Amino acid sequence: MDAGDRAIRIIRAVVETLNPGFSVKLWTGERLGPPDGPTLVVNDQAIVWRLLRYPKLDTLIEMWVSKAVDIEGGTLFDIFERRSDGKLRAKLKTLPKLGLLRDLPVILFAGNPTRKTAELAGRDPFVSGSNAEAIRHHYDISNAFYQLFLDERMVYSCGYFTDFANSIDQAQADKLEHICRKLRLKPGERLLDIGCGWGAMLIHAAKHHGVIGHGVSLSERQTELARERIRAEGLEDRITIEIKSYTELTGSFDKICSIGMFEHLGIANHATYFASVRRLLKQDGIYLHHAITRRSKGTMRRTLKKGAEYRAIIKYIFPGGELDTIGMTTGNLEAHGFLVYDVENLREHYARTCRLWAERLQSRFDEAVAEVGEAKARLWLLYLTGCSITFQRGSTQIFQTVAVKRGKGLSVLPPTRADLYR
Helix, strand or coil, X not given: CCHHHHHHHHHHHHHHHHCCCCEEECCCCCEECCCXXXXXXXXXXHHHHHHHHCCCHHHHHHHHHCCCEEEECCCHHHHHHCCCCXXXXXXXXXXXXXXXXXXXXXXXXXXXXXXXXXXXXXCCCCXXXXXXXXHHHXXXXXXXXXXXXXXXXXXXXXXXXXXXXXXXXXXHHXXXXXXXXXXXXXXXXXXEEECCCCCHHHHHXXXXXXXXXXXXXXXXXXXXXXXXXXXXXXXXXXXXXXXXXXXXXXXXXXXXXXXXXXXXXXXXXXXXXXXXXXHHEEEEEXXXXXXXXXXXXXXXXXXXXXXXXXXXXXXXXXXCCCCECHXXXXXXXXXXXXXXXXXXXXXXXXXXXXXXXXXXXXXXXXXXXXXXXXXXXXXXXXXXXXXXXXXXXXXXEEEEEEEEECXXXXXXXXXXXXXXXX
């Protein structure tokens, strides 16, 4: 019996033990499990060798990206939703160990017949803080690629669903308005958007609230398209965007927002960031902080430990990125001279947003492949699906936090929040 036959026997044993709610199709055409429904397709017997030699999440990601594994008759969401009931570790303990021990050595010493996968990781991904190169790795892929799955305004952050049946276009329009109301924007005020992306927030605020907007970004491609959109709206006299760091900004602003940018900073740079926001914000100004967070786990060491999923997303998607906790966010704001007034958790909203993004990318997958290549398109589909599942499970969360500069007397905020929902 050669290594290929033994690999089949190992996969059969694993499938029979785990009893997943989906079927598994082998490279030989053999189908294991239910006769219908979504199917996990194993196209390359080398996956067994790879998982034995490198039993980590990176291996699974690389096999997915290279199409060594694929899905038929469904999506990644379907596979997750039909996963095996019960505790995985407990089930793995019931595997037929003697039989596996007989087959494993033959596979391990059969050599590595795998083909080389695409190089998709960012440079120095685990160094705290995203630099300009890291930002380009994520955001300068292709504007046309992002247009395939984002809403019509190209808002690349959590939507706000007044009804979870709403479209992504409606959810993003409602999110922009929700933020504008939280900032209590007034005509003529100066608004700074740190990490302004494709300019959607600035355009909405200028058109519907009459502000003078300024944005900063480190992405050249995003800025190029943002400026085109501003010109198309006839707002060149009201909105400006610079490619520079927030630390280089001067002047003062009535209102400041940061929407989906903070995650790139790295914890080592948080003090500089909050000090910069305080320096740029007028005394009676309002700051809105919109950022993904991780869960606190009791001690700082446990909280900041990077698990396999966390390290994978930093390696392939957000080099240099780090998440804080909502406690760290509010603590940093207070330590840097702010008073925190409102904290809203939008976890379910981001789970829904990422699911819609993934479904839209899946529906236009051939176009995505033509734009960025199959490996990167498959990586992004996995990333968006994984993010949706992560927010759904509560492993990560996202908060909008509203704060004002600490000062004497009453704040500029109204006595209730009724104005947000008028």
